[in-house]
Amino acid sequence: MPRPDDSSTRSRPTSADVARLAGVSPTTVSLVLADKADRISDVTKEKVFAAVAQLDYRLNRTAQGLRHGRSSTIGLITDHIGVQPYSGPMVSAAHDVTWENRQMILMVNTTLEDDRTRSAVEDLLARQVDGILFAAIGTRTIHVPAPARRARVALVNAFANDGDFPTFLPDERGGARALARHLVQLGHREIATLAGTREAWATSVRVQETQAVLRSAGLSLGNRLFYGDYTFTTGYSLAQRVLELTPSPTALICGNDQMAAGAYLALARHGLRVPQDMTVVGYDDEPVATMLTPTLTTVRLPFYELGRRATLALLGKEPLEPGEELIPTTLRIRESSAPPAS
Amino acid sequence: MPRPDDSSTRSRPTSADVARLAGVSPTTVSLVLADKADRISDVTKEKVFAAVAQLDYRLNRTAQGLRHGRSSTIGLITDHIGVQPYSGPMVSAAHDVTWENRQMILMVNTTLEDDRTRSAVEDLLARQVDGILFAAIGTRTIHVPAPARRARVALVNAFANDGDFPTFLPDERGGARALARHLVQLGHREIATLAGTREAWATSVRVQETQAVLRSAGLSLGNRLFYGDYTFTTGYSLAQRVLELTPSPTALICGNDQMAAGAYLALARHGLRVPQDMTVVGYDDEPVATMLTPTLTTVRLPFYELGRRATLALLGKEPLEPGEELIPTTLRIRESSAPPAS
DNA sequence: CTGAAAGCGCTTACAG
DNA sequence: CTGAAAGCGCTTACAG
Numbered sequence: 001m002p003r004p005d006d007s008s009t010r011s012r013p014t015s016a017d018v019a020r021l022a023g024v025s026p027t028t029v030s031l032v033l034a035d036k037a038d039r040i041s042d043v044t045k046e047k048v049f050a051a052v053a054q055l056d057y058r059l060n061r062t063a064q065g066l067r068h069g070r071s072s073t074i075g076l077i078t079d080h081i082g083v084q085p086y087s088g089p090m091v092s093a094a095h096d097v098t099w100e101n102r103q104m105i106l107m108v109n110t111t112l113e114d115d116r117t118r119s120a121v122e123d124l125l126a127r128q129v130d131g132i133l134f135a136a137i138g139t140r141t142i143h144v145p146a147p148a149r150r151a152r153v154a155l156v157n158a159f160a161n162d163g164d165f166p167t168f169l170p171d172e173r174g175g176a177r178a179l180a181r182h183l184v185q186l187g188h189r190e191i192a193t194l195a196g197t198r199e200a201w202a203t204s205v206r207v208q209e210t211q212a213v214l215r216s217a218g219l220s221l222g223n224r225l226f227y228g229d230y231t232f233t234t235g236y237s238l239a240q241r242v243l244e245l246t247p248s249p250t251a252l253i254c255g256n257d258q259m260a261a262g263a264y265l266a267l268a269r270h271g272l273r274v275p276q277d278m279t280v281v282g283y284d285d286e287p288v289a290t291m292l293t294p295t296l297t298t299v300r301l302p303f304y305e306l307g308r309r310a311t312l313a314l315l316g317k318e319p320l321e322p323g324e325e326l327i328p329t330t331l332r333i334r335e336s337s338a339p340p341a342s
Numbered sequence: 343m344p345r346p347d348d349s350s351t352r353s354r355p356t357s358a359d360v361a362r363l364a365g366v367s368p369t370t371v372s373l374v375l376a377d378k379a380d381r382i383s384d385v386t387k388e389k390v391f392a393a394v395a396q397l398d399y400r401l402n403r404t405a406q407g408l409r410h411g412r413s414s415t416i417g418l419i420t421d422h423i424g425v426q427p428y429s430g431p432m433v434s435a436a437h438d439v440t441w442e443n444r445q446m447i448l449m450v451n452t453t454l455e456d457d458r459t460r461s462a463v464e465d466l467l468a469r470q471v472d473g474i475l476f477a478a479i480g481t482r483t484i485h486v487p488a489p490a491r492r493a494r495v496a497l498v499n500a501f502a503n504d505g506d507f508p509t510f511l512p513d514e515r516g517g518a519r520a521l522a523r524h525l526v527q528l529g530h531r532e533i534a535t536l537a538g539t540r541e542a543w544a545t546s547v548r549v550q551e552t553q554a555v556l557r558s559a560g561l562s563l564g565n566r567l568f569y570g571d572y573t574f575t576t577g578y579s580l581a582q583r584v585l586e587l588t589p590s591p592t593a594l595i596c597g598n599d600q601m602a603a604g605a606y607l608a609l610a611r612h613g614l615r616v617p618q619d620m621t622v623v624g625y626d627d628e629p630v631a632t633m634l635t636p637t638l639t640t641v642r643l644p645f646y647e648l649g650r651r652a653t654l655a656l657l658g659k660e661p662l663e664p665g666e667e668l669i670p671t672t673l674r675i676r677e678s679s680a681p682p683a684s
Numbered sequence: 685c686t687g688a689a690a691g692c693g694c695t696t697a698c699a700g
Numbered sequence: 701c702t703g704a705a706a707g708c709g710c711t712t713a714c715a716g
Contacts, residue, residue, distance in 0.1 A: 012492070014693055025703045030695055039701055056489070061468040062413060063693035066404050066708050073448070073469075087430075095451050104448045104469065106415070109437050126403040127415075127446065147398070150354070232633040261603070265635070268610035291574040293607070356709055367687045372711055381685055405709035408692050 013055040022051035033059060065128060072103045074314060075124035075132040079112040090135050090156060093307030101315050112136060118145040125150055131314040134158055139169065139201045152320060154310040164322040168310040172202050175299035175329030176209035179253065179281060182331060184217045187339045188251040188279060192224035194238040196255030203255065210253060230255050235262025243270055250340035251279035257289045260296055275338035285332050294335030302327045355397040364393035375401060407470060414445045416656060417466035417474040421454040432477050432498060435649030443657050454478060460487040467492055473656040476500055481511065481543045494662060496652040506664040510652040514544050517641035517671030518551035521595065521623060524673060526559045529681045530593040530621060534566035536580040538597030545597065552595060572597050577604025585612055592682035593621035599631045602638055617680035627674050636677030644669045
């Protein structure tokens with residue numbers, strides 16, 4: 001029967017123990033284990049490795065960090081670690097990149113409130129993190145606490161309201177334009193938008209760009225613009241309101257894939273088919289987009305890529321420069337968009 | 343303009359710097375900051391705090407950890423950090439509990455493959471974590487690498503295939519029975535099951551318990567048992583197959599809420615109403631359950647609670663004992679279940 | 685009420 | 701080719 005407490009108090013062997021057993025100095029042990037042992041004889045190396053194996057020794061990275069002044073650890077501060085499906089890919093990416101570089105992530109969820117964020121930064125700095133990543137689920141403005149400048153800093157899907165930090169953002173404008181052009185090119189003229197949360201930056205940018213594209217095609221959203229909150233529920237309920245409009249729209253731009261899924265259900269209950277009776281499109285390209293029948297045309301937001309690029313920069317694998325870096329979005333054309341019924 | 347590199351090389355003040363500025367010894371600084379300063383005069387304390395403020399000093403937790411032999415950090419090893427909505431609440435809970443206890447989490451996603459898990463454990467131990475949490479998204483068996491015993495260990499939603507570790511599991515059997523009884527009590531006799539992945543432990547346990555309840559009511563699933571994979575897509579497609587059965591079932595037990603949502607769409611396209619024409623129920627109680635119209639009757643799986651209890655135990659706030667601890671599941675009765683049409 | 689000294693487990697410049 | 705010594709930034713038992 002395992003006795004965790006017991007076995008963990010049995011104090012772990014140190015490099016001094018290894019040195020003693022191998023009959024060499026701690027210097028030699030350190031050199032061998034750090035692979036800086038060009039000058040050490042093979043026979044000595046063997047003795048060290050044998051002692052390491054015999055003692056089941058592992059290097060104490062805390063002590064090493066103290067000596068080096070680097071911890072090989074970065075901090076990740078987020079607003080909603082548990083919110084799906086957005087945080088998943090960003091966190092996964094940050095994780096994968098750090099893991100590939102033999103580093104680790106200390107994760108703190110502060111909702112990005114100023115007080116909690118400040119104390120998270122303090123705590124991370126006290127733990128000697130080499131860098132701090134600030135990541136938001138929905139693009140938003142955050143206040144980066146001043147002490148954070150003591151470490152390397154990068155922002156993912158967020159703007160700093162003061163100071164000029166390296167910032168990685170999705171190209172929302174490009175995505176919104178591509179989506180609107182797609183619908184116009186299919187021949188839609190009565191296009192409705194079930195937008196997301198009115199206060200969200202992404203919402204207003206997408207609506208702006210959509211309107212700009214329609215305008216240059218001699219069209220307009222007119223009274224076919226509704227605001228929800230990016231949930232399935234508001235997609236369902238707003239879709240019902242759209243169906244009361246005259247003339248009826250032929251295409252529905254939903255604020256995200258969740259809202260599009262809600263719209264599917266509302267349309268089905270009205271006996272309307274996608275895309276024959278109504279084109280439906282979304283944003284995000286989350287897993288449900290390909291699970292819906294018909295599959296959903298949507299704008300892929302590069303959450304994984306955002307996390308990846310920011311983390312690579314934070315770790316110094318790519319340049320870390322102040323200013324905004326736009327990561328491309330991609331229009332995924334699938335079955336849910338088609339020309340309007342003539 | 344911030345120059346991260348520059349400012350981070352400006353070496354941080356140490357407790358010795360604080361001592362010098364305050365005109366006291368490092369001993370006194372340590373005592374004051376650790377709040378073990380009963381015996382220190384107020385005037386001396388003030389001098390220390392003033393020096394701390396002036397230098398913007400923060401304690402080096404790495405050095406402190408080396409001295410104490412504890413890191414105030416735990417490791418979290420998961421199989422799918424990015425999988426929604428399951429990992430969210432478990433990770434959130436682990437985070438919240440550690441944060442409340444002034445600890446932090448080092449997160450590693452290994453897919454729980456043996457090799458990656460072993461090296462993650464090595465790395466976490468090298469970083470002197472005080473404990474390691476192994477968490478799986480879907481309940482499964484894992485191999486806990488032997489060296490993990492050097493730290494405190496707890497398992498969330500997973501069984502160890504060797505050794506007897508503290509293990510926190512959802513009470514799947516109780517949930518499945520409650521759900522089946524609910525349908526029987528409503529008067530359903532032709533009940534279909536759109537189960538999840540056939541190989542998953544939760545799937546087989548739920549099917550077993552469902553059949554046991556039906557049997558004791560003189561009923562049976564008969565040929566109304568189908569296996570999917572816990573996705574929206576299989577909920578949609580299997581629901582269509584159910585609709586071809588004669589006599590038609592009056593209730594649908596879906597493997598999870600995602601499959602139930604898929605079933606909603608299929609039913610809507612067949613012109614069938616929930617619950618008047620078909621009762622639909624799920625498992626998980628994820629956010630979509632209350633977003634669907636009608637709201638979904640489902641079995642709440644205690645993901646947050648699982649993460650919370652395991653982390654409290656790992657941190658020593660609750661007993662950490664080998665053996666399985668079942669966390670209750672809850673039947674959430676909502677609008678999607680009703681008596682069959684007579 | 686306060687301080688000098690040793691030590692946590694490493695690494696590195698230096699010496700031989 | 702290898703080792704003795706100092707030091708990373710803390711804390712603690714001991715002394716006064």
